[in-house]
Amino acid sequence: MNPTHPTQPSLVFIHGFLDGADVWDDLVRHLGDQTTGALRVDLSGMGARAGEPGPYSLERFAADVATQVRALSRPVVLVGHSMGSQIAELVAQRLDEQVRGLVLLTPVPLRGAGLPDDAMRPFRALGSNPAAQRELRRNLSVTLDGAQLERLGQLGDRVDAAAVGTFVDLWNNGHPSGAEASRYRDPVLIVRGGGDAFVTAEVISSGVTPRFEAPTVTSIEHAGHWPHVEQPEALARIVGAFLANLGAASHLAGMPVAPQGWTRAFEHKSADAFADTFDPNVTLEASVLAKPVVGREQVKTVMAAASKIYEAISFTHEARHELRDYLEWKVQAFGGEQMRGITVLTKNAQGKIIHVAIHHRPLGGALKFSAELARVLQGQVDTSFFYRGA
Missing domain, CATH: 3.10.450.50 (Nuclear Transport Factor 2; Chain: A,)
Structure with a gap:
């Protein structure tokens, strides 16, 4: 693609563990015209692609999303949630100048969550227990109502039970490149839910922010692990401001501060x-x-x-x-x-x-x-x- 293409960046949404492209519906509605030309990805084995077989890996997901983004032939801003933020980072590294911004929403560190086996056992069991899946979502959220909880639960119900454990291990073990500074150098916005007991402020400050050059970090109150579902209007304002800042700074592209x-x-x-x-x-x-x-x-x-x-x-x-x-x-x-x-x-x-x-x-x-x-x-x-x- 031509990196000087004048088109405003298109948003690319990458969902997280056990979710699907439909999880972005409320946020897209609140963003309005800013989502014109947006791409909402279903990852293989989840969402509308729940029937696609493995083997699954973060590399496979990233290669798949990168292929879809290249086909857009225009600049993009990647928005990744939870495990989807790991994939968004890998895609940004692959596509370089096509990615003008990176939004990481309640991000699992690219190096992985690194939780011990005892803590991972309940996650691996979710595929055979729809009630437990809903209970986990309830515990990691703040303001999900019954309808929202059921909508998320139904997305998880589609996922093959045998694949759930694989997906758990993917986000927990992470990717080797997460152990070093990110090669992605353009603007990064990191957003967490103020009540998220899983991706805490400490997780972000120790495992996510140090990898980037001066990322913007913010928190949404009255939201847990799914701010795009719990507080979509607040998140839309934050993302909208990030996009506006990208546009305001675009004329400075190619004019970095000279090393001295x-x-x-x-x-x-x-x-x-x-x-x-x-x-x-x-x-x-x-x-x-x-x-x-x-x-x-x-x-x-x-x-x-x-x-x-x-x-x-x-x-x-x-x-x-x-x-x-x-x-x-x-x-x-x-x-x-x-x-x-x-x-x-x-x-x-x-x-x-x-x-x-x-x-x-x-x-x-x-x-x-x-x-x-x-x-x-x-x-x-x-x-x-x-x-x-x-």
């Missing part, structure tokens, strides 16, 4: 890497500091510590005027919390940074970050430089 000493220092996260960019008399001012930090040794110590608090950082825009560089960025810290900001670097005639001004937002995140810096740098930098709480 400052951005490379964040990659290395070492004091020496920052020191290489600084003039001996450099001054650091920031919204997370109570007063300026002066001198290369102190500034490099603060910056190295700050870079290690960030779980992920992405430099998104750059501008330059004479001896000043302006860098816009977004970061993730504290288990998936998002912050954004702008850094202004002023250089001397020798090209060394003489002044750094860093502006974080929002205020709550900046104050939390300042307090964490104080904790990390205790004994190295005087606490009077940082926010000390009420």
Whole structure:
């Protein structure tokens, strides 16, 4: 396909364990025109394709979905739920530039859930027990009413009982590529249900967000493992905003921030890497500091510590005027919390940074970050430089 095709990305929906394409009906209705040309996939062995025989694997699912997406011949945004999020990641890796965005909904980590055999036994038994399947869905949801629960249950009833255990092992064991950073570098939105007892905030912060460059992470209250069924209107607003941001940023495609000493220092996260960019008399001012930090040794110590608090950082825009560089960025810290900001670097005639001004937002995140810096740098930098709480 032509990656510069002007068409708005089409949504591709990939359902999860024991579900089918019909599970997206309510979300599609609330998204309205944004789902024009959308593709709702039925995975082999589930949904309308429940009669298709194995062998089943995440690779087989990903290859099948990738073939369907290639046939669309236009850019797409992949939306994967639970086990479907594992497949969406694999498809994104295969299709590269055709995938403009990735939405992971209550995602099982690509490396797998890694649950022990005792915990997996009830899941493997669901295929021969429709009542247990419905009870599991009830326990992992917050607001499913009787009709919604039965609709989901009927999707699961279609699945061959012998295949259920195979599907369980697939999402629990995961894929080998989940053990390393994702090769997918474009925007990622991660959404969990606030009441989901299965894909918890800890599961996401430890197994999903670290693999991506500054993903957007959000939670929907009064929803469990199926936010697209429990709170489709709220999810539609979140996905709609994500799509709007993709459109607003599309004109910047192909214009990444040029690598330089400052951005490379964040990659290395070492004091020496920052020191290489600084003039001996450099001054650091920031919204997370109570007063300026002066001198290369102190500034490099603060910056190295700050870079290690960030779980992920992405430099998104750059501008330059004479001896000043302006860098816009977004970061993730504290288990998936998002912050954004702008850094202004002023250089001397020798090209060394003489002044750094860093502006974080929002205020709550900046104050939390300042307090964490104080904790990390205790004994190295005087606490009077940082926010000390009420």
